[in-house]
Amino acid sequence: MTQPFSLPPMSAMLPSPELLQALKTLRRDLHQYPELAGQEQGTGARLQQFLSRYPPDRLLADLGNTGFAAIYHGTVPGPTLAIRGDIDALPIMEAATCPHRSRHANVAHLCGHDGHATILCGVAALLARRRPARGRVVLLWQPAEEIGCGARWLLADPRFTELAPDVIFGLHNLPGFPLGQVVWRHGSFAAASKGLILRLTGATAHAAQPESGRSPALAVAYLIAQLTQLPQTASDYCDFVQVTVVHARLGEVAFGTAPGEAVVMATLRSYRDDDMARLTDRAIALGQTAAQADGLQLAIEWTDEFAATVNHRAAVEQVRQAAIACHYDQHELTTPFRWSEDFGEYTRRYSGAFLGLGAGEQHPHLHQADYDFPDELLERGVKLFATLIRHSLG
Ligand SMILES: [Zn+2]
Ligand SMILES: [Zn+2]
Incomplete structure (x- = not known):
């Protein structure tokens, strides 16, 4: 089927050097002031302050307790594409000595959710500059992933029904994989646990x-x-x-x-x-x-x-096509990850895919005291999601 719109030039989907610098500053700011699951009020305020420069058509605050959503409408009706980023930190003492290390004792962003949340801000900035041709993009900043509650909180919020996506995407950075490599899998991606x-x-x-x-x-x-x-x-x-x-x-x-x-x-x-x-x-x-x-x-x-995070085939294919368009290295997982991710709550209800973005083969592992999100992934993540949006909604 031919698409009823012309695709914008690729340059419209690329974050400028100024935006990338602003994203890096935001990510390091979030890193300095981490908050535990369910207590992310300050994190949400920092993210929303950043977004005020790139106003969405609608902002739903206090969604699922400490989460929020930004909606960018296309010019004509069409499908809803959602992207979820998590925002909570961990109850671990950070070992890093970098200037942007955590200022909160025994709380630190050692899973990279500061990076995931910032990537969504980069996508928002591009959408504010150029809306999709059709449909709408719903960006979800989700709290409390680490304790398996945040996705359920968002989904249980009565306002979520008006955000119901046709397809939803999310990513996690993955130490142990080459930097920027897109890691994907049909079916189960991460285990169920309880x-x-x-x-x-x-x-x-x-x-x-x-x-x-x-x-x-x-x-x-x-x-x-x-x-x-x-x-x-x-x-x-x-x-x-x-x-x-x-x-x-x-x-x-x-x-x-x-x-x-x-x-x-x-x-x-x-x-x-x-x-x-x-x-x-x-x-x-x-x-x-x-x-x-x-x-x-x-x-x-x-x-x-x-729940198990189980990817839908069509959504995985969309990720793969976007990765090809971005010239990113790809890796198909042979077995799912044994860790869990509450993104599975979305793919239980909606079509969607969760993907990994390599954080470097020698990078400290998630939840390790010396872990820090690699800033190089900000541009990679923004570009990948922007390309997914461009392919789906123009
Ligand atoms: Zn984690
Ligand atoms: Zn995580």
């Missing part, structure tokens, strides 16, 4: 007469062994599943007392949401078996729940 908390309650007794109490000690031992083995005990998983016991506690340090309560925590992980459902059922059954065997009460809690 935290399981099993609380066991029995009754304490004198350590000299443990038989008169109900100790969860054997149940804890059973659960640690059985949860770890859970992926191997069934053959109906479609793909990779994993259970990692992350914490266990039994009674108190008291040599005169047989314990009466315990907690076991584990992280469940899978490449597919249906496998996660099977794994979840079996983990619950193990808890029930352990509790019943020793007459214990069982309480189950779940936390840090992430």
Whole structure:
């Protein structure tokens, strides 16, 4: 089908040296004043102040608690293309000594969300200069990615219904891959994961007469062994599943007392949401078996729940075409990443794709104390998203 509009010259999609310098300054400013998930008010204010130079047609503030959206309309109606950037930092002490290091103790942008948020600002600046020919672009600055809540918060905001995208894109910088390489995959890109908390309650007794109490000690031992083995005990998983016991506690340090309560925590992980459902059922059954065997009460809690990030084929193809147009090196992932990303909440509901942008093979890894977002990726990211928009909406 021929497109009913003429494509703007490529130069209209390139950030100017002045804009790139402004983006770099913004990124380093965000880096100095990082905020944890759900507390990104200052970050949002800095980003919106930058955007005031490139006013959108609409700005939706306080979207999903501490997020916001900017909308740039095309001249004629058409599809909605959304791009999401995350804005939260991590509760880790930064080790870097650079001038733009974090000014907040034990909080730092060690996942590069300062860079992701800034890339969206670069896209906004280009859109303010030249609107798409048709449809609209919705830019989403999303809070609380690190705790798996932000995407759900945005989606649960009643105003999100008017932003509903036809297609949504997002990216993450990827240390360990060549700088600027576009990393893509059809289907699962990043794993689903969730935290399981099993609380066991029995009754304490004198350590000299443990038989008169109900100790969860054997149940804890059973659960640690059985949860770890859970992926191997069934053959109906479609793909990779994993259970990692992350914490266990039994009674108190008291040599005169047989314990009466315990907690076991584990992280469940899978490449597919249906496998996660099977794994979840079996983990619950193990808890029930352990509790019943020793007459214990069982309480189950779940936390840090992430859906699998599953890419849609057509959206991945759009990313690949944009990467080709930008002359970027590309890499197809053979297996999904084992880490999780709450972008999966969007691709559960809408067509979309999440991609990786290489941060350099020797670059410190995400969440490491010496990590810092490579500023070279700002231009790469802006150009890639601008090209995607140009291809889709003109
Ligand atoms: Zn992270
Ligand atoms: Zn991240």
